[in-house]
Amino acid sequence: MNVTECLKTRRSIRRFKADPVDHSIIDSVVSSASYSPSWKNTQITRYIAVETPSLLSEIAEECVPDFNAKIIRQAPLLMAVTFVKGRCGYERDGSFSTKKGDRWRMFDAGISCQSFCLSAWDHGLGTVIMGIFDEDRISGLLGIPEDQELAALIAVGYPDINPGAPAKKAVKELLQYR
Ligand SMILES: Cc1cc2nc3c(=O)[nH]c(=O)nc-3n(C[C@H](O)[C@H](O)[C@H](O)COP(=O)(O)O)c2cc1C
Numbered sequence: 001m002n003v004t005e006c007l008k009t010r011r012s013i014r015r016f017k018a019d020p021v022d023h024s025i026i027d028s029v030v031s032s033a034s035y036s037p038s039w040k041n042t043q044i045t046r047y048i049a050v051e052t053p054s055l056l057s058e059i060a061e062e063c064v065p066d067f068n069a070k071i072i073r074q075a076p077l078l079m080a081v082t083f084v085k086g087r088c089g090y091e092r093d094g095s096f097s098t099k100k101g102d103r104w105r106m107f108d109a110g111i112s113c114q115s116f117c118l119s120a121w122d123h124g125l126g127t128v129i130m131g132i133f134d135e136d137r138i139s140g141l142l143g144i145p146e147d148q149e150l151a152a153l154i155a156v157g158y159p160d161i162n163p164g165a166p167a168k169k170a171v172k173e174l175l176q177y178r
Helices: 003-009 023-033 053-062 066-073 101-122 135-142
Strands: 045-050 077-084 126-130 148-157
Touching: 003 101, 023 045, 023 101, 045 053, 045 101, 053 066, 053 135, 066 126, 066 148, 077 101, 101 126, 101 148, 135 148
Parallel strands: none
Antiparallel strands: 045 077, 077 148, 126 148
């Protein structure tokens, strides 16, 4: 699959087959995502692959709204994407490099998430990024260290649905030349 095809055919997948996902495939997807650009090549993104049924059900039942619980209940794997704090957006002397302060860290985590989802799709895996969750409870459940912060959850599995693309804006609405 070429990049354009991958970008245009990836969809957020919210229903999965029960089939487990091989660790070798997840390793390969994370390896591809590690080639994402990052602030001064700081590579702050980290991944926790959650597959233990008791952990998955605790997250589904107690840490997310019902619309995300429905997804997590039938996903074989949930990727918790974190980033290392205190590196991205800073100068060596500890001051912020730009007016955006440390917001670049979510930018970098977002790039990693997109790379992860595209590489997963290239392996036939469906994904959906989820941004609505109880950050403190999940951080506690997964033992996310103090120097990291949970950025997003990504449900991962073989798609059991083939949704069409939602409406996307036309280029003329998105792009200006000056
Ligand atoms: C930062 C972010 C947060 C999101 N949070 C959720 C979420 O909590 N639950 C959900 O079902 N989808 C979530 N999505 C998926 C979007 O709804 C989806 O990408 C959008 O509707 C476009 O559909 P597509 O990915 O198939 O193009 C999120 C996507 C992003 C990028």
